[in-house]
Amino acid sequence: MRFATVLSTLLLLLGLSTALTIGDVTRNSIAAFANRQVARQELEKRSLVSDILTDIENLAECSACQALLVVLKVLAHLGNDEFVDVIVWVCQTLNVEDDDVCSGAIGLEGPILAHDLRQMTIGTKTSTLFCLTVFGLCQWPDVDTSYSPSMTPKPATERPASSGKTPLKVVHISDIHIDLDYTVGASWNCTKNICCRSYTPADEPGNNDTPAGTYGNVNCDTPLSLEESMYAAIDSLVPDRAFSIFTGDVVEGAVWMVTNDEVTNDLNTAYARMQTLGTTYAVTGNHDASPVNSFPPADVSTTISTQWAYDAMSAGWETWIGSAAAAEVSSNYGSYSVVDGSGLRIISLNTNFWYKQNFWMYDKKSWESDPSDMFAWLVAQLQTAETAGEMVWILGHMPMGASDAFHDASYYFDLIIQRFDATIAGVFYGHTHKDQFEIAYSDYTNQTFSTATMMSYIAPALTPTSGNPTFRVYDVDPVTFGILDVTVYYTNQTSPTYQTAPTWEFLYSVKDTYGSLLGITDPTAELTPAFWHNLTTLFETDDAVFQDYIGRKTREYDTAASCDETCKTAEICQLRAAQSQYN
Template sequence: MLFPLFAISGLAAGQTIVSQLHNQTNANFNNTPAYQQALAAAVNATTHASDCDSCFSILRVLKSVAELGEAPFAELSVAFCKATHEADPDVCDGLQTLEAPSVSWALRQMDIPSRTAQVFCEALYGLCPQPPVLNYTVPFPRPKPANATRPKVSRLEPIRVVHISDMHVDHTYTIGSSYNCSKSICCRPYNATFAPGSELASLYPAAPYGEYYCDTPVDLEESQYAGIDEFAGDRAFVISTGDMVEGFTWGTSDNEIVADVSDIYHRMRQSLEVVYPAIGNHDANPVNSFPPAGLETPYNNTYDYNTHAQLWKHWIGAEAAEQVRSHSGMYSTTYTSYTGACLRIISINTMFWEGVNWWIYSTVMSRDPSGVLAFLVQQLQLAEDNGERAWIIGHIPPGRSDALYDYSSYLDQVVQRYDGTIAAMYWGHTHRDQFEVSHSHPTDQTAANANMVGYIAPSLTPTSGNPNFRAYSVDPVTFGILDYTVYSANLSAADYHTTGPKWAEYYTFKTAYGSLLDPPYIDPLDEMTPAFMHNVTTLFQINDTAFQEYYDRKQRGWTPVGYGPCTGDCKTDEICQLRSSQSQYACMTPSAAIKKREAGGERVLHARVESECSSSRMVGVLHAMARDLETVMAVL
């Protein structure tokens, strides 16, 4: 997930500046004294902001700029981005202009101060804590049946299901370009500095099958399909939890998104017989931009939903494809195993609970934007009535800091109501190999009250680790997970780029962790129940070797410069996250990843630290602003 670069631009409060801004016209705004004063005030306010009140002061003036129109807002944010050198000029121009409409819209809707403003401040700056969850009861057609329990496994021959995620296929990946660059993804000939034959590219040449810090070349994508055939040729189907498109977020267009996802799904269709996909935050233009249904705005994602509906129709059927069009990218379909048991697969659009989807910040935020919860409840009730089991698939895990507290909590209400019907949930987005355990008492988590597992798949893209995919062993009647194996291709292998990726078993969950429990839990036909998964987190508390092995596997087998063991607060927070399917209980403090660049535009190759083990994002931003203050003032 990328935070918009304009998030760094804060504006000082002050009635003089506000009134001056209101007196300007849209034309030539960047040549006016008010523009120059606002830019200078932005540096000052952001450098000294430290709490919610400071953030509200910033928002008041940001709102004043937004009320002048999208163009002035975009101009100011682009200028600030360039002045602070937080990104290359082309990145500033592209990303700020793409995201300005949604942010300026949100600011114009916003009362300051307000609960919405507080949520916005947390997502934008990390200055405010998210407010407590707003009391809301999700409506259900019927109460939970008294006999709703998790069924016992059948002990029949399992089926296999493959889980892929975050492929981020880059159709512009160029062999011989530099894999060390000043952008968020490399291995592209952005300019002569990074193109094949340049001095930098000669030092860091991109090889055919992918590089760390780069997104996925088509050859690696096709290699994954071959690996799936080799190790899971007996699969029943594949689930894909979103983010097909590469991370070139500052240069996307509607047409490019359509072309990219079309190419990827056409190749996937040639290789994988049955796939049940979900949409990711990168699978639209611009990134993270998903206006809720019914919102009055000239921007909408109709083109995106229509495209995915057409591309998925072959796998999910005509009725489900029509749901994709009419329900903001969501659908429900069924799979019947060789036993005759029926599984309902419900794919939801998780971007309506994402904190950086600026279109959800209406004056009073909806309790269920785009009817995600209503659709999910409708389909789960249908499954319960029909005696079906259900899987929920989506992109963003509800226990991550990306998920706003309210919506994560409301989803948990649905999980608690239908925990006898839902067999498991499946997510992506983090690029890491993880899981989340839900509990009926989230503030008193025990194995006895663990009642659901969310499986978070590692990614194909090698930006921060080796390419991975999972294969689950699944009970053919209950559709509970019995075990899973992760398969990996080691980019660091000496022959990786000469003979191509060699996919191999990385580890199997029960062998790695179930064997260490007392007593061991390794029967291949026993379910990895929520209680078992909770017990694994307890194992991590008392067995540090097992935990560190988990943490290394979570990182997908890559140990970049600066990487070290996860100890102390890092370990405590990591285990807390594994036990939390609600973001309000996940022990995560959002933080900014400030990338330091060397002279000549090179980025230092260093470990990318995740938010759970680093400081708040605003601390890093404030330090960057303070370092660049003289430079910013020099351009005013």
């Protein structure tokens, strides 16, 4: 989730106490009408826009937002160009972002929002969710529990016990965000969310006092040198890996500049370089499209398509997954299912369909429970695996329990997880850029070690923007494919030798760090959902252990990070929430 965020500006402009949940430039620009007399003076020339200004100034509750949507709907019906022109003008006039960011981001995303508004029926679940996502107003609507993915009855089977055999090694990388325009010597202290580029003459090498180093900076996305350094480290530290997984986001975060051609080139070249890892199972990231987060379901009527991105990923992944699965990537919205040589079935699921910022989901007059029949497809793949006696890993980008996920979709996904919990050995994500996990429960009103049923492993990122560059290694039971240990390697970007040659080193392992505290020291013992629940219980009672965990979220980059009791309660709640409605 890396759209340019100016939440502090928004809160100042809006004067609202409600926490805003999304920070894209388009939303900020619409919101920035509020409490600005200069905007009123300029915009009174246009009665429609003046009405928008008045309505936004009155935004304090959900009903006011619904009223605003009526006016925005009128603006959208004037056409995409008119809608975009007005919002760009506001963005630039009120200095929400740099002029090029305003015109670029809104030019890309604005037509989708205008399309939504033209289709939307005000006062429905869809419009309520739109207000929630775009303005931070309205409460989450209740989950529609009347819908459920169609599944056969759950058999009386349980997850197999650990085999005790020599474990496999599997590497997990995520959110590499490669910036092909990264320029050594360009300023890392710029006015945009992604720096180390020659945006202006003042940013160019030799013209600034904050030159970017060879291997990246915390204000910048990943240079090729850092990516290649990680691959070399993986070859050195994990030469015996069975395979690797990559949970998405190839493309850098300058979202206002991305085009179809740029994303295609980024995907093509990144997957060519990634071949050095050997067999790698990849997923579709929310940044791996243009506009970012743009994943229209099958039945949306639009000329804007993401098919070209699916085709590029299909081509890039074919050497790893074979021609049949690669064809499925193209025809199945970036998702595929394949059986690894080890016997494990890998299901790569495009979870970005259910991301709040996928604005194509607001197209319908009534809410769509299963866009593009992706849940039905997932159930079919799991049923095939169950019938064949296969174990499964599900790979996705956005965690389905994250606050970014639509509550309904998260609930339906968890129903599937609970039904097939004897077949699914683990779920793996990226997106948050943090070192995290999520626990699923059979009963969310009674969260105990005995009701913990499934683990989601959320990998930290390579990009330096969110902490020290990192990758994970899993010790995996070769029969059950359960996770026996998680080891994290990192390179410290504050080291004095980092810009000369990054040193990749051991950061921690889960079993070394927490095992003895929870009575789990056997190297062949699985890190079960019960283990992870007991770890969250330990966090509640031992604050030192919890604060160490907080430091590891950024891979020890922010060593001064701390989390008070309110923060701690929220964090543990998030760790125990594979359904986003409980997050």
